[in-house]
Amino acid sequence: MTAGCGLVAGPSFVLAANSQRRIKFQHAHTAERLDIVYFDGGQYLPDALDSVNHLLRDFRSGERFAIDPRLLDLLSSFLAQVDHRGTLEVISAFRSPATNNMLRRNTNGVAKRSFHMVGKAVDVRLTSLDTAKLRDVALAAKVGGVGYYPKSNFVHIDTGPVRSW
Numbered sequence: 171m172t173a174g175c176g177l178v179a180g181p182s183f184v185l186a187a188n189s190q191r192r193i194k195f196q197h198a199h200t201a202e203r204l205d206i207v208y209f210d211g212g213q214y215l216p217d218a219l220d221s222v223n224h225l226l227r228d229f230r231s232g233e234r235f236a237i238d239p240r241l242l243d244l245l246s247s248f249l250a251q252v253d254h255r256g257t258l259e260v261i262s263a264f265r266s267p268a269t270n271n272m273l274r275r276n277t278n279g280v281a282k283r284s285f286h287m288v289g290k291a292v293d294v295r296l297t298s299l300d301t302a303k304l305r306d307v308a309l310a311a312k313v314g315g316v317g318y319y320p321k322s323n324f325v326h327i328d329t330g331p332v333r334s335w
Contacts, residue, residue, distance in 0.1 A: 188212045191246050193222075194257040196297065199229045203257070214239050226263030226292065230272075235264040235289040240329045244314060245292070248307045248327075254299050261293040261324045262286060285315065291328035293319075301325055309334055 185191065191209035196202070204225045208218040219239060227234040245258060265273070265286040274280040285291035295301045301318075305325045308316040316334045317326035 185243055185247050191243065193242055193246055193249075195222075195225055195260050196257045197225060197229065197260045199261075205257075208239070208242055223264075223289075226260065226289075228264050228266045228269050230269050231266050233264070233266040235266075235287075237264065237289040237292075238329050241290060241292060241327070244308070244311070244327055244329065245294070248304055248311070251307045252299060252303050254296060256299065257297045258294045259297055261295065261322075263292045264289050285328040285330050290330060291315070291326060293324045293326045295324045 188211065189209075190207055192205070192207045194203075194205040202225055204221060206218045206221055208215055208222060219237070222242065223234050223237050226237050249255070249258070263286065265284060267287055270280065270282075270284050270287050274282065294304075296304055301323050302320070305316060305318040308314075308325060308327055312332050313329075314332065315326065315328040315330050318335075319326070
């Protein structure tokens with residue numbers, strides 16, 4: 171992987187270039203957990219990213235895809251801003267085209283060209299903090315897409331164009 175430069179993408183999104191970055195996930199559907207440093211010494215750690223890719227795979231088909239490291243950086247930045255050191259519960263991350271098409275047939279609001287299919291989106295909730303706070307921080311950053319689903323208690327975050335719903 172390439173060395174990380176100072177990552178500045180919006181008014182509320184800043185991570186130091188050489189700071190260690192850790193993320194903790196729990197998958198809602200598989201019960202798998204991961205607590206891992208994915209960036210250290212100015213670079214992304216390939217073995218750690220591989221572990222993230224495994225956890226964030228399409229849990230329905232088992233297919234894997236490289237998760238955009240910038241997505242991890244967004245999540246890390248947002249969690250730091252809400253001073254939350256807890257776990258992100260993953261509802262959905264990578265989706266194969268077949269899974270995405272199945273969800274589109276059976277669920278409202280699933281995009282035909284979802285960022286989930288290219289490893290650039292995740293649906294998450296916080297284990298011990300109001301999910302609305304995560305939404306507010308993500309919206310304030312003005313980076314990527316932010317969708318809020320209060321009835322299901324999760325936030326969609328992606329590294330696509332700035333937009334919200």
